[in-house]
Amino acid sequence: MACRITELILDCADPVRMAEFWCEVLGYVEIGKEGDDIEIGPPETGFGGPQPTLILSRSDDPKPGKLPLHIDVNPTDRDQDAELERLLAAGARPADVGQTGEESWRVLADPEGNVFCLLRKRVGP
Incomplete structure (x- = not known):
């Protein structure tokens, strides 16, 4: 078990x-x-x-920023760019945690500054 x-x-x-x-x-x-x-x-x-x-x-x-554990999300019904636009409109903002710009994911922060990642791969709802 x-x-x-x-x-x-x-x-x-x-x-x-x-x-x-x-x-x-x-x-x-x-x-x-x-x-x-x-x-x-x-x-x-x-x-x-x-x-x-x-x-x-x-x-x-609360301890905003890059936490030891963070959430990754994947788009379910659109591509990563369209989902990025939707998340930014909902209140997310770009975050810099030292990424190079070559990553396939986008690093964002929620309204209180907690970092999460928007991955590229589309998954089922």
Whole structure:
């Protein structure tokens, strides 16, 4: 028997704004709220499905920037350039973590400065 990732927790100053952003990026919906924390996940399956849920946890000490663990996302219904435009319109911004410019992925930051990568390969929804 093995384990699998069911939830990812991201400390943030504004869980509402971050939930809105990540719901837009991932096509997720709010599936629960406990205090200031908001859990978002896939609309049909929520917690326990094949994709992990994301908990935006209110913190007075979030640590934005290049974290030891970061999120990678892939486009599902468009190419990388079109998805980049969509993510920038949703509130992402380009981030520099020392990449050379030759990488196949794009490094971005969410509205609170947490770094994530937009990969090139298109995957199924």
